[in-house]
Amino acid sequence: MTPSVLTDSSRAVGLNVIAERESEVRAYVRDFPTVFKRAEGCMVWDENGKAYIDFFSGAGALNYGHNHPEMKKAIITYLLDDGMVHSLDLATEAKIDFIKTFDELILKPRHLHYKIMFPGPTGTNAVEAALKLARKVTGRSTVAAFTHGFHGMTLGALAVTANRRKRRGASRPLEGSISLPYDGFMGEDVDTLDYIERLFADEGSGIDVPAAVIVETVQGEGGLHAARLEWLRGLREITRRHGILLIVDDIQAGSGRTGPFFSFEAAEIEPDMVTLSKSLGGYGLPFALVLLHPDLDQFLPGEHNGTFRGNNLAMVAATTALKQYWKDGAFSEEVLKKGHVLRDRLQAIVDAANVSAQVRGRGMMQGIAFEPHGFAEAVSKEAFVRGLIAETSGPENEVIKLLPPLIIDDETLDDGLERLEDAIQTVAQSF
Numbered sequence: 479m480t481p482s483v484l485t486d487s488s489r490a491v492g493l494n495v496i497a498e499r500e501s502e503v504r505a506y507v508r509d510f511p512t513v514f515k516r517a518e519g520c521m522v523w524d525e526n527g528k529a530y531i532d533f534f535s536g537a538g539a540l541n542y543g544h545n546h547p548e549m550k551k552a553i554i555t556y557l558l559d560d561g562m563v564h565s566l567d568l569a570t571e572a573k574i575d576f577i578k579t580f581d582e583l584i585l586k587p588r589h590l591h592y593k594i595m596f597p598g599p600t601g602t603n604a605v606e607a608a609l610k611l612a613r614k615v616t617g618r619s620t621v622a623a624f625t626h627g628f629h630g631m632t633l634g635a636l637a638v639t640a641n642r643r644k645r646r647g648a649s650r651p652l653e654g655s656i657s658l659p660y661d662g663f664m665g666e667d668v669d670t671l672d673y674i675e676r677l678f679a680d681e682g683s684g685i686d687v688p689a690a691v692i693v694e695t696v697q698g699e700g701g702l703h704a705a706r707l708e709w710l711r712g713l714r715e716i717t718r719r720h721g722i723l724l725i726v727d728d729i730q731a732g733s734g735r736t737g738p739f740f741s742f743e744a745a746e747i748e749p750d751m752v753t754l755s756k757s758l759g760g761y762g763l764p765f766a767l768v769l770l771h772p773d774l775d776q777f778l779p780g781e782h783n784g785t786f787r788g789n790n791l792a793m794v795a796a797t798t799a800l801k802q803y804w805k806d807g808a809f810s811e812e813v814l815k816k817g818h819v820l821r822d823r824l825q826a827i828v829d830a831a832n833v834s835a836q837v838r839g840r841g842m843m844q845g846i847a848f849e850p851h852g853f854a855e856a857v858s859k860e861a862f863v864r865g866l867i868a869e870t871s872g873p874e875n876e877v878i879k880l881l882p883p884l885i886i887d888d889e890t891l892d893d894g895l896e897r898l899e900d901a902i903q904t905v906a907q908s909f
């Protein structure tokens with residue numbers, strides 16, 4: 479039976495199939511329990527024909543929206559031409575095209591001279607590669623990460639991830655990492671860089687000098703804490719002074735999410751390594767890379783590898799996305815502008831709502847942290863009823879997190895925010 483002829487009773491069966499046979503580890507389907515059928519741009523539709531505005535965007539993998547027509551065309555053309563789909567790290571035209579385009583449109587205009595390493599296609603694959611390389615190059619075993627940071631679920635990346643519940647899932651010691659206080663962790667009056675500088679500088683601090691510090695400029699999963707730009711600059715200075723590599727994990731905040739292609743551009747810093755994934759592939763196809771300073775290019779041939787490093791369909795889509803949106807600064811400007819609109823609207827919503835809350839984030843990666851326990855989760859549920867998909871974030875799921883597709887038009891953005899405001903008002907009445 480094809481999905482298009484599902485009847486009412488077979489519909490319930492659809493979710494039942496998942497509930498009965500898919501592992502309990504499943505997550506998002508519990509928050510958004512319907513069967514999705516079609517997606518286009520900022521919108522998705524379920525099998526009942528109900529339309530949803532998507533402020534979830536595949537957790538940041540769909541910056542250009544669902545099923546982008548130009549990328550779809552490029553992918554279909556590549557398939558019809560029998561282009562090589564799987565190629566490990568063999569040379570293909572798709573890969574050469576991607577590297578040339580990335581160099582010309584992203585690296586060169588920003589005077590960046592990174593080499594590009596292709597790890598496995600997921601974000602955590604990129605993080606593992608970066609951490610492993612940092613340890614190899616420096617000969618040190620520890621990596622420093624931040625409170626509320628998130629870097630992936632495989633053991634190396636999980637060791638630099640802060641969330642206790644996720645860490646417990648490892649059921650074994652997570653080794654080789656230390657946790658540092660992120661900007662704002664000790665309250666507004668404390669500059670956590672003072673503490674970090676002392677830890678690295680004092681021979682008696684009790685910690686070994688780490689191989690690297692890994693940081694998100696805006697913490698996507700950890701609750702949308704955004705580091706101040708001067709704090710990021712200070713972190714760059716401290717790491718440089720102590721010979722520690724700085725890795726910016728731009729898997730979620732990169733690819734234009736905060737405005738510029740890289741989230742660290744606003745701080746005018748140059749990390750030693752950068753990880754990218756999520757929206758890099760443009761169309762929601764798995765794709766990741768690590769950018770590294772040429773001096774760090776020290777893995778021997780084949781010393782690090784992976785079967786799915788050559789996802790040519792993702793490369794084709796990625797190249798199309800770069801050519802369409804990153805030829806000049808116009809798209810970036812537009813995202814910044816929408817980010818300001820989002821900021822103002824969220825602030826107005828918080829001011830009007832009778833609840834203790836705070837706007838967090840930067841660019842098109844913002845949300846509201848609510849003080850009452852369970853409030854954000856209730857808002858997410860109410861929003862879903864109103865045809866808006868928005869997930870929660872933070873260690874207590876205390877933040878309603880908004881990641882609208884960057885290509886969203888003003889009206890749909892406005893419409894989504896109205897649904898959100900309505901959901902918040904409803905929840906406020908019962909809290």
Ligand SMILES: *Cc1c(COP(=O)(O)O)cnc(C)c1O
Nearest residue numbers: 600601602628629630698729730
């Ligand atoms: C999502 C994410 C990852 C992990 O990516 P996966 O593709 O889920 O493995 C790593 N770092 C950051 C900042 C992320 O947001």
